[in-house]
Amino acid sequence: MLKRLLLITLAISLTACQTTPSSEDVHSLPSELPTLEEPSNSDSLSHTPLQKVNDAPATKPQDAKDVWQRIRQQVSFAPSQHPRVVKRIEWYLKHPNYMHTISKRAKPLLYYIVTEIEKRGLPIELALMPLIETDFDMQAYSHKHASGLWQLTPLIAKHYGLTINPWYDGRQDLIDSTNAALDFLTYLHRRFDGNWYHAIAAYNTGEGRVLRAIANNRKAGKPTDFFALNLPRQTRHYVPKLLAATQLLKQQLMPFPAIDNTPAITVVSLPSATILDNSSQWSMLAKLNTGYARFPALLGGPNRLVMPVEKAQEWAQYTQNLPTMPSQQWQSYTIRRGDSLSVIAASYGVNVSQLKSFNQLKSDKIRIGDKLLLPILAEQQVTYTVKSGDSLWRIAKQFNVSINKLKQWNQMSRSTLQIGERLTIFLAP
Structure with a gap:
């Protein structure tokens, strides 16, 4: 144990880190941008380049063979020797x-997330936030109704333009949720x-x-760096979790x-209003497009799909032959006297839009x-x-x-049930 603690202490003294939110915390709606008095103390730098531990890498991060290596080469947050960080490192060890489980889940997602963060010039450490938030589970729910990879609340999701309806939840879509989360973090x-x-702590607990x-600390003459703040317990450990994983x-x-x-x-x-007529052939899409709540009905969301690279050409051929007339997934309805779009929509469990x-109606x-x-x-x-x-x-x-x-259908974060509770279930056609 002494040897392990010495190793951890040495590693912390050489590296750089950061902070992230936890899957069970509420993200509050952004307010207007006021002018703050002055930057906080030791953690106020946005990017503090590390002193180099080894010689410069032979390749650029984007040319690395491994996405983890690509992240490793760009870590830039200041090092921390705080006991909370050390304790979390011990937990990981x-x-x-x-990390085998994490890498398996992150494999189809991490390259995209890293690329989007680099495009915006944000700290590469943010790519590890889904690890802290949800262990890279795109369908995660929290007891505060936060959902998806980045654990966005309905309030934040709608503020940043995400669609949430009975058919589709943008918080569980890789593209939509990543854009919204990075927009929110940029704002913070x-x-x-x-x-x-401070920004990452606010992502977790509210600005x-x-x-x-x-x-309160400023008024009391106390330091205002993150570790000095009196914050909820989950938030106090949130940043250290990210710092520990980074180190x-x-x-x-x-x-x-x-x-x-x-x-x-x-x-x-994605052709609008598509219901896959060969769901078994495209079953892998359900795992990459979890925003669609009633797969294989790809309704109510954006006109696009996330697809394995090797399946793109096959998909292009498949969409050329999608049925344009009603199939077993569609039915034809003849408009009668007294009908309106709202009446028909309500009768068939959809909305007017x-x-x-x-x-393809324009009016x-x-x-x-x-x-x-x-x-x-x-x-x-x-x-x-639910019964006994x-x-x-x-x-x-x-x-x-x-x-x-x-x-997902019942917006549940827990795994326990209560007798008499009513669950909504959608069966594929």
Whole structure:
């Protein structure tokens, strides 16, 4: 143990780190940008280049063979020897298989996230925030109704333009959620006058709470750096978790299984209002496009899909033959006297904008005798009442759906059920 502590202390003294949010905290809505009095103390620098421990790498970060190596070469946050960081490093070292699980989940996602962070000129450490938030689980839910890889609340998601409806939740979409999270972090960085530790703490617990903590310390004549602030327990440990993970990566204290530094996914166009008529052929899309709550119904979201790179050409050929007339997933409806788009939409479990999208309508005007195309999904919704002996696993098996989807449909963060509780279940057509 003494040898391990010496190793940790040495590593901390040589490396650089940062902070991130936890999956169970509330992100508050950004306010207007005021002028802060002055930068905080030791953690106020936005990018503090490290003293080089080794010779400069032979390749540029973008030319590295491994995405983890690409991140490692760009770590720039100031080092920390705080006990909370040391304690978290010890935790990681006691769980040597943890990073294997993380790398497996991150494999299709990390290259994209790193590239987006680099495009914006943000600290590369932010690429590790999904590790701290959700262990790279795109379908994670918190008890505060935060959701997705970046644990965005409905308030923040809608503020940054994400779509949330019964068919689609942009917080669980890689593209939408990453854009919103990085927009939010950029705002917070400006809000806290370039202090990344404060910004990341605010991402976790809300900017108002961090501002009050800073003001209270300033009034009492105390330091205002992150570690001196009186913040909620989860937030006090949030930044150290990120710093510890960063230092483990930078100093290579434990293995991070390699992820090829090449694009694993691409974005392809999606015909509007698509319901896949061969869901088994494209089942892998469900894991990469978790924003769609009722796969294989790709409705209510953006006109694009995240696709494995090697499947893009096959998809292009597939979309050329998608049925344009009603198939087993679609039905034809003849407009009757007294009908309106709102009446029809309500009857079939969709909204007016979706109904217009399905039928490429540019106005709300409809005529008696015209036909509308509708998805056959309204009859597939089931309300299940939890009874004694039930579990999420048992219910998911009974209806041949995943536990993650059960949680998504019912916005559940917990895994326990209460007798009499009613669950909504959507069965694929």
